[in-house]
Each structure stands twice: as C-alpha cells, then as structure tokens.
Amino acid sequence: MADIKDASEIPEVIDPKTDKVHTWPHLVRIEFICGLLAFMGLLVWSLVLDAPLEEPADPTKTPNPSKAPWYFLGLQEILVYFDPWMAGVVLPSLIIVGLMVIPYIDVNPKGNGYYTWKERKFAVANFCFGFLILWVALIIVGVFLRGPGWNFFAPWQEWDSHKVVALTNIDLNILLADWTGLDALRNPVVAAVFGMGLVGAYYAIIPIYWKLKSKKSKILQELGPVRYGITAFLFLTMMALPIKMILRWTLNIKYIVQLPWINLNI
Amino acid sequence: MKDKIQDIQETIVKSSVWKSVFRHGYADTPRNRILMVASNVFLHLHPSKLRRHGLTLRYTWCAGGLTFFFFLVTVVTGVLLMFYYRPVAEYAYNDMKYLQFDIPFGMVTRNMHRWAAHAMVIMVMLHMFRVFMTGSYKPPREFNWVVGVLLLTLTLLLSFTGYLLPWDQLSIWAVTVGTNMARATPMLGAEGPLAEQVAALTGVATPRYDARSLLTAGTVVGAPTLLRFYVLHCIFIPIVAALLMIVHFWRVRKDGGISGPM
Ligand code: HEM
Numbered sequence: 001m002a003d004i005k006d007a008s009e010i011p012e013v014i015d016p017k018t019d020k021v022h023t024w025p026h027l028v029r030i031e032f033i034c035g036l037l038a039f040m041g042l043l044v045w046s047l048v049l050d051a052p053l054e055e056p057a058d059p060t061k062t063p064n065p066s067k068a069p070w071y072f073l074g075l076q077e078i079l080v081y082f083d084p085w086m087a088g089v090v091l092p093s094l095i096i097v098g099l100m101v102i103p104y105i106d107v108n109p110k111g112n113g114y115y116t117w118k119e120r121k122f123a124v125a126n127f128c129f130g131f132l133i134l135w136v137a138l139i140i141v142g143v144f145l146r147g148p149g150w151n152f153f154a155p156w157q158e159w160d161s162h163k164v165v166a167l168t169n170i171d172l173n174i175l176l177a178d179w180t181g182l183d184a185l186r187n188p189v190v191a192a193v194f195g196m197g198l199v200g201a202y203y204a205i206i207p208i209y210w211k212l213k214s215k216k217s218k219i220l221q222e223l224g225p226v227r228y229g230i231t232a233f234l235f236l237t238m239m240a241l242p243i244k245m246i247l248r249w250t251l252n253i254k255y256i257v258q259l260p261w262i263n264l265n266i
Numbered sequence: 267m268k269d270k271i272q273d274i275q276e277t278i279v280k281s282s283v284w285k286s287v288f289r290h291g292y293a294d295t296p297r298n299r300i301l302m303v304a305s306n307v308f309l310h311l312h313p314s315k316l317r318r319h320g321l322t323l324r325y326t327w328c329a330g331g332l333t334f335f336f337f338l339v340t341v342v343t344g345v346l347l348m349f350y351y352r353p354v355a356e357y358a359y360n361d362m363k364y365l366q367f368d369i370p371f372g373m374v375t376r377n378m379h380r381w382a383a384h385a386m387v388i389m390v391m392l393h394m395f396r397v398f399m400t401g402s403y404k405p406p407r408e409f410n411w412v413v414g415v416l417l418l419t420l421t422l423l424l425s426f427t428g429y430l431l432p433w434d435q436l437s438i439w440a441v442t443v444g445t446n447m448a449r450a451t452p453m454l455g456a457e458g459p460l461a462e463q464v465a466a467l468t469g470v471a472t473p474r475y476d477a478r479s480l481l482t483a484g485t486v487v488g489a490p491t492l493l494r495f496y497v498l499h500c501i502f503i504p505i506v507a508a509l510l511m512i513v514h515f516w517r518v519r520k521d522g523g524i525s526g527p528m
Contacts, residue, residue, distance in 0.1 A: 085450040102403060
C-alpha cells in the first residue's frame with residue numbers, strides 16, 4: 001500500500017456484470033482452440049479405433065444378449081424392475097417432461113450463474129441422484145456388467161450363456177399371503193385392489209405432507225400447491241425405481257400391482 | 267520490393283470486389299472487433315461483447331460448444347458417407363464393406379462419423395449437467411432449458427436412427443430391442459396396457475398398426491425400417507435439430523449472454 005503514489009495505481013474493483021470483453025478475438029479464439037483440440041482428439045480416436053461392423057443382419061439369429069445402444073442401456077436396465085410399458089414408455093416420457101418443467105418448479109432464485117451446493121441442496125441432490133446414479137451408473141452396469149440372459153457378470157467373469165439363474169421372483173400379494181396366511185390376497189381381484197391401494201397410498205403422501213407442513217414451511221408456501229404437487233409427483237415417481245430395485249434385491253418382489261384384464265402390471 | 271507488395275495489397279483491398287465481400291478493414295480497432303462479429307452471419311449468433319466471466323472454461327467446460335462442434339463433424343462426414351451408401355437391405359451392408367475397404371479414407375470417415383456421434387451424446391449430457399449445476403436454467407433462461415431438453419431428445423434419436431444403417435447384427439438387434447419398447451405403449455402399442463380394449467373398439471393397436479409399427483414400418487425390423495430410419499436420420503431429425511440449435515444459440519444471446527453471478 002505504501003508504494004501507491006496516485007489514484008491511477010489503486011486497483012479498480014471489478015464488477016463481473018460490467019466487466020466485458022470483445023467476442024472477437026477473446027471468445028472466438030477459445031472456441032477455435034477448443035474445436036481444434038477436439039478435432040485432433042477425434043482424428044486420433046478414429047485412426048486408432050475402428051467403428052464396429054459385425055456379421056450382416058440376420059433376423060433369424062438373435063444374439064444373446066441383445067443390447068440397445070449404450071445411451072439407452074439405463075432404460076434397458078430398468079426393464080429388469082419394471083414392465084416395458086413403464087421402463088420403455090412411461091418413465092422415459094416422464095423423464096423428458098420432468099426435465100422440461102425443472103425451471104418452472106424450481107423457484108429458488110439463488111445459485112443462478114455459479115456453482116453452489118449450500119444454496120440449493122435439494123435441487124442439486126435430486127438432480128445428481130437422477131443423473132449420476134439412475135442414468136450414468138445404470139448405463140455402466142448395462143454396458144459392462146450385463147451378459148447373456150441379461151444376467152449379472154463381474155468384469156473378470158466369463159460370459160457363460162448357459163448360466164441359469166433360478167427365477168424365484170414372487171408377486172407382493174402372494175408373498176404377503178404366505179407370510180400372513182390371509183388366503184384372500186391370492187384372489188386376483190383382491191390383489192388388484194390391494195396393489196392399487198398401495199400405489200394410491202404412496203402418492204397420497206403428497207397431499208398429506210402438504211396438509212401437515214404447508215402452514216409452517218416457507219419453502220412450501222413459496223412453491224404453492226401446483227408446483228409442489230408436480231415436484232412431489234416427479235420425485236416420488238423417480239424414487240419408485242430405487243424402491244422397486246431394493247424390493248427386488250431383498251424380497252424378490254416381481255409385481256406390486258397386477259391388472260391382468262388390461263395387461264397392466266407395476 | 268516491399269513497396270510493390272504493399273501497392274498490390276492496396277489495390278486488392280481497395281478493389282470493388284474485395285470491398286463487396288469484406289465490409290470493414292482488419293485493423294485491430296474496437297469498431298472492427300465489433301464489426302467482425304456483427305457483419306458475419308455465423309459469428310453473429312454471438313453477442314459482440316460478453317462478460318469476461320463467460321470465457322472461463324471452468325464455468326462452461328465448453329460443453330455446449332463442443333456438442334455443436336461434434337454435430338458439425340457428423341454433418342460433414344455424414345454427407346461424405348451418403349455418397350457411398352444405399353438404404354436398401356440388399357445393398358446397405360455391402361456398401362459399408364465397400365466403403366471401408368475400397369474407398370480412400372472410407373474407414374476413417376466412417377470412424378469419425380461414428381465416434382463424433384458418440385462424443386456428441388457424451389458432450390450433450392455433460393452440457394446439461396453443467397447447466398443444471400450452475401443453475402443457468404433459472405430466469406430468464408427457462409425456455410432455453412426447454413429447447414435444450416428437446417435437443418437432448420433429438421440427439422439421442424439421431425444417434426439411434428443412425429445405429430440401424432450399417433445393417434449388421436449389432437444394428438438390427440439394438441434397434442429391435444429399442445423399438446420393442448414401443449409395443450408396450452399404453453393404448454397405442456399392441457402389447458401395452460389397454461391395447462386389447464382399444465383394438466376391439468377401433469381396430470388399431472394391433473401388431474400391424476401400433477406405435478411400434480409406426481417406427482419400424484412393419485411388424486419386424488426389416489427393409490422398410492431401414493428406409494424409414496435413413497430418412498429420419500439424414501433429413502428429418504438433422505433439420506429439426508439444426509433449427510432448434512439456431513433458436514438455442516439465439517436465445518443464449520437474447521437472454522443476456524452466458525449466465526453468471528448477478
Ligand atoms: C444439441 C444439443 C445442444 C447444443 C449444441 C447446445 C449448445 C449450447 C451452447 C453453445 C451454449 C453456450 C454456452 C455453453 O457452451 O455452455 C448453450 C447454453 C445453454 N444450453 Fe445448450 N446445447 C445443447 C443442449 C442443451 C441441453 C440438453 C440443455 C438442457 C437441458 C441446454 C440448456 C442450455 C442453457 C440453459 C444454456 C444457457 C447457459 C448459460 O447461459 O449459462 N442445452 N448451449
């Protein structure tokens with residue numbers, strides 16, 4: 001400080017809002033270099049590694065396993081836990097719609113334009129869970145750990161196409177009937193009503209939580225009932241996947257709801 | 267000698283032809299720096315000035331820019347591949363072989379197309395992740411996030427439709443697995459919930475006319491599917507994606523440039 005002789009030597013306080021630079025050359029230069037490096041990387045990759053070309057298409061020879069392209073293997077992995085109408089149609093549609101509504105349901109004004117965890121914990125935790133675990137991690141499982149019959153193989157295990165995994169999966173109503181001795185649960189109509197009741201109860205958490213908390217919680221009041229309802233619905237639907245996974249791993253549950261009359265199982 | 271060169275340069279730069287192409291000089295003045303961007307249709311998608319903060323690679327990872335870059339690579343290499351490829355079940359596979367073994371640089375062109383497509387998918391995922399982490403979808407950029415989600419979907423579809431074109435075992439079975447999902451669409455897929463009821467009432471949602479046959483142009487992944495995917499892959503999806511990208515870039519600019527601390 002002692003060295004400063006006149007005002008021109010006092011460092012200016014820089015306001016990031018008004019501190020502007022010319023696009024040409026500052027930005028265009030960076031874009032050009034990034035593009036050049038990416039092109040070099042791509043060229044090396046393309047010289048070293050050939051794109052796959054297998055035997056000609058033959059509709060009579062089904063390979064085992066048949067895998068979708070890698071970016072869809074997360075969805076293919078969901079097929080283990082849900083029927084195709086959920087894993088292949090409803091959940092992907094909800095993912096797309098759910099992503100699109102994010103800006104409209106996240107009313108937290110903080111953390112706009114910089115990295116922060118502290119100021120938006122719920123949003124960041126949820127997105128990371130969905131993106132890193134339910135998307136990226138499932139893709140990795142699908143690409144590297146799934147072999148013939150979509151069975152699980154560790155990377156060092158050889159793919160044995162004759163590996164037989166006993167199918168011990170059991171529907172929830174049967175499991176409960178076995179446990180409790182309530183044979184009425186084996187009746188398909190009773191089971192359907194019971195299953196739908198369970199799903200209904202799961203989503204009933206939404207209004208109940210609202211009733212209990214909305215008076216006191218500032219966050220819920222800011223959201224309002226519509227935004228809250230959409231957020232909670234998307235959240236619970238996303239969590240249905242890990243819940244079903246855990247039910248499968250621990251209790252071998254196959255279906256929770258069965259409506260055989262309209263071919264709908266969850 | 268030096269004077270001569272300068273004379274020639276002068277004559278060229280002052281000629282009416284040159285001036286008709288380049289509207290301003292190249293001298294490094296603030297005015298020319300702005301004109302450089304403003305008078306160029308491609309660069310004009312940028313603002314002529316931006317916040318210094320927007321330059322930091324730690325912030326954007328250049329992920330959006332690289333997504334676009336890889337898209338451009340696939341467009342250029344894709345056009346080259348189209349010269350040698352026929353979307354007909356009898357020819358497609360042989361065309362690939364021919365391309366790989368007999369066309370100069372055929373293999374590397376195909377590799378670049380393929381790997382750039384994969385790189386584009388990876389970069390678009392990273393870009394979305396970055397945009398979320400910096401909260402850049404918050405006002406006033408809500409709508410651009412929506413456009414982005416559409417672009418993500420189109421990027422995946424673009425990759426997926428291209429996957430079928432080599433017409434090898436990998437292609438048709440990956441696409442069979444993928445399109446089989448559509449069979450389970452509620453009410454619209456032949457094996458989906460409520461399909462039987464809908465089929466009884468309306469006659470659609472049968473294997474021949476359902477959500478899946480709309481994609482595959484038939485009951486199996488066959489020659490008609492190849493043509494359908496080819497048209498989608500080479501014409502329809504790229505055009506829609508390119509249009510949306512233009513909207514996307516324009517909106518980045520109109521929403522106040524790259525987001526940053528307020
Ligand atoms: C083909 C796909 C896409 C291309 C080519 C693309 C390209 C770009 C580019 C070049 C930028 C400028 C800043 C940057 O490079 O990060 C940008 C910004 C942005 N993109 Fe994308 N993008 C794509 C997909 C997406 C997706 C999937 C999303 C979100 C779901 C998205 C949301 C946004 C938003 C909100 C901004 C403004 C960010 C800011 O101001 O910080 N884009 N995009």
